[in-house]
Amino acid sequence: MCGIVGVTGNDNAVKILVEGLQKLEYRGYDSAGIYVNDQKGNDYLVKTKGRISQLREKITPDVHGSTGIGHTRWATHGVVSVDNAHPHFSNDDRFYLVHNGVIDNFQEIKAQYLSDVPFKSQTDTEVVVQLIDKFAVEDHLDAKAAFLKALGLLEGSYAFLLMDREQPDTLFVAKNKSPLLIGVADGFNVVCSDAMAMLRETHDFLEIMDGEVVTVTPDTVHIQDAAGKTVERKPYHVDMNADETDKGTYPFYMLKEVDEQPNVMRKLAQTYLSEHGEPQIDDKLIKAMQAADRLYIVGAGTSYHAGLIGKRLFERLAHIPTEVHVSSELAYEQPMLSDKPFFIFLTQSGETADSREVLVNVNDAGYPSLTITNVQNSTLSREASYTLLLHAGPEIAVASTKAYTAQIALEAILAKALGEVNGQIIAQNFNVRQQLGLVATGMQAIVDEKATIEALANDYLMKSPKAFYIGRGIDHAVSLEAALKLKEISYVQAEGFASGELKHGTIALIEDGTPVIGFITQAKTAGLTRSNLQETMARGANTMTIARQGLAIEGDNLVLPDVDEMLMPLLSVVPAQLLAYYTSLNKGLDVDKPRNLAKSVTVE
Numbered sequence: 001m002c003g004i005v006g007v008t009g010n011d012n013a014v015k016i017l018v019e020g021l022q023k024l025e026y027r028g029y030d031s032a033g034i035y036v037n038d039q040k041g042n043d044y045l046v047k048t049k050g051r052i053s054q055l056r057e058k059i060t061p062d063v064h065g066s067t068g069i070g071h072t073r074w075a076t077h078g079v080v081s082v083d084n085a086h087p088h089f090s091n092d093d094r095f096y097l098v099h100n101g102v103i104d105n106f107q108e109i110k111a112q113y114l115s116d117v118p119f120k121s122q123t124d125t126e127v128v129v130q131l132i133d134k135f136a137v138e139d140h141l142d143a144k145a146a147f148l149k150a151l152g153l154l155e156g157s158y159a160f161l162l163m164d165r166e167q168p169d170t171l172f173v174a175k176n177k178s179p180l181l182i183g184v185a186d187g188f189n190v191v192c193s194d195a196m197a198m199l200r201e202t203h204d205f206l207e208i209m210d211g212e213v214v215t216v217t218p219d220t221v222h223i224q225d226a227a228g229k230t231v232e233r234k235p236y237h238v239d240m241n242a243d244e245t246d247k248g249t250y251p252f253y254m255l256k257e258v259d260e261q262p263n264v265m266r267k268l269a270q271t272y273l274s275e276h277g278e279p280q281i282d283d284k285l286i287k288a289m290q291a292a293d294r295l296y297i298v299g300a301g302t303s304y305h306a307g308l309i310g311k312r313l314f315e316r317l318a319h320i321p322t323e324v325h326v327s328s329e330l331a332y333e334q335p336m337l338s339d340k341p342f343f344i345f346l347t348q349s350g351e352t353a354d355s356r357e358v359l360v361n362v363n364d365a366g367y368p369s370l371t372i373t374n375v376q377n378s379t380l381s382r383e384a385s386y387t388l389l390l391h392a393g394p395e396i397a398v399a400s401t402k403a404y405t406a407q408i409a410l411e412a413i414l415a416k417a418l419g420e421v422n423g424q425i426i427a428q429n430f431n432v433r434q435q436l437g438l439v440a441t442g443m444q445a446i447v448d449e450k451a452t453i454e455a456l457a458n459d460y461l462m463k464s465p466k467a468f469y470i471g472r473g474i475d476h477a478v479s480l481e482a483a484l485k486l487k488e489i490s491y492v493q494a495e496g497f498a499s500g501e502l503k504h505g506t507i508a509l510i511e512d513g514t515p516v517i518g519f520i521t522q523a524k525t526a527g528l529t530r531s532n533l534q535e536t537m538a539r540g541a542n543t544m545t546i547a548r549q550g551l552a553i554e555g556d557n558l559v560l561p562d563v564d565e566m567l568m569p570l571l572s573v574v575p576a577q578l579l580a581y582y583t584s585l586n587k588g589l590d591v592d593k594p595r596n597l598a599k600s601v602t603v604e
């Protein structure tokens, strides 16, 4: 949440900052700003409400500099306004600060240290910049010493980029819990929340650890640990093409990412399976999982939904009891754990604060863990015992699509690997490589049916303020994800429901024309779900049926290709993604950046 960028030593600082912010807009998009300094006594602050496009409009041709910082905001403290937009600055105009995170004790600091200071904004960030200035002025400290003194008082999460007009070529950088990277470029340096923002400038990035303070000039990067010692660290290479982060000819990233899913399935099969289908997964990881008596899958939102499918895969293929937990709940209310738990973190971004909070507890207790993520070197990947990458390519639309299917496919591969070493016949007979091939072909067939799905979205969802997705078992798990997709981008109040449970209360909400969409992909429950759909139809519902071919009957609205029933979620979710997409598109909404949301949720 919130994206921050910085650059030092490049006369194109304004362009680099604004293009970087554009790439980070997925992290927050209610207001934005930059501060640049040209080292010759000229500096500029430009802030706006709204998107980066509005920031561009406000940047006049005279705004220039070689060092600067920028921010795109997802409001936490204070309404969306120019005053609350970053960068924030001290009252004497000396210090400029951008911040991603939340300072939990900013009210206490304000009362204790800054009671006589007038504030321009309602943000926690302004408190920090005024505090740094106070220490610099009253204690005669240089910028770094004042920054360190202020950091020592802060509780909460932060990634900070600080500039001092008295040292205008230097960026002062610190982080705790929120992500931040230094990019080492040719003759200059950059800082960013996500490598994606700076791929046009460099592919070589340095990680920063919590508690470190970094001083960045055009030709030096000095990292100091919490004890004040200098840290030597080599950059790592990010092997991603800058073009991968563009949407090409697509109107929205979401559609591009839905379309990429067949290739993501193939890529996962190539990466984690031999030509003959044997899993190629780190032996140590498999042994650690084998030693466990129970798996605990942890995730938020869509990743949690992928965990619900993973539970079925691990229990059926590997015969190991598996629980799935919403991370924000598990962080503060731990159930009774088994003797030998193993934790699996599902997180596209690898930065979700709720999930990270659980991982911190898991590490404190000394339990082994695995992070399944799309982002190399992300916080949860670094901090877990093991990592498996999703290789899905950057996911930029706020609504997650290909990360969900990649998570399920990778869970299937892992469950197969574990099941085989556990001697489970069902795992030995499960040809996951062949199945993922069928899934890829099936996904392609579904995305080729866009016109049909758009027509269904128009007929069923455009005019209704509410909708239900229903199913049983695995189909219920998919219905939760289908409902989340629809509500987050089209603002239709959607609920995913266990179809048998409807009659126990919720059926009271069905009225004339209420859309009820049923998933029928599991032989055991197909008849029951059909009856439940009939029950809603008898009460006026406008029912739509999405069935797999082997279970389809005349009149079903969408028929999906058959793959192993355990992997049917990989296909049944695709029409749901497209139904949500077209409902949002045809309502004229911003599909990729729905209201109130941001992609990487780095606050709890």
Ligand code: F6R
Residues within 6 Å of the ligand: 299, 300, 301, 302, 303, 304, 346, 347, 348, 349, 350, 351, 352, 355, 398, 399, 400, 401, 484, 485, 488, 599, 600, 601
């Ligand atoms: C919904 C969506 C969110 C994320 C959730 C967790 O489309 O994208 O529900 O799934 O915020 O994010 P990650 O997977 O990055 O931990």
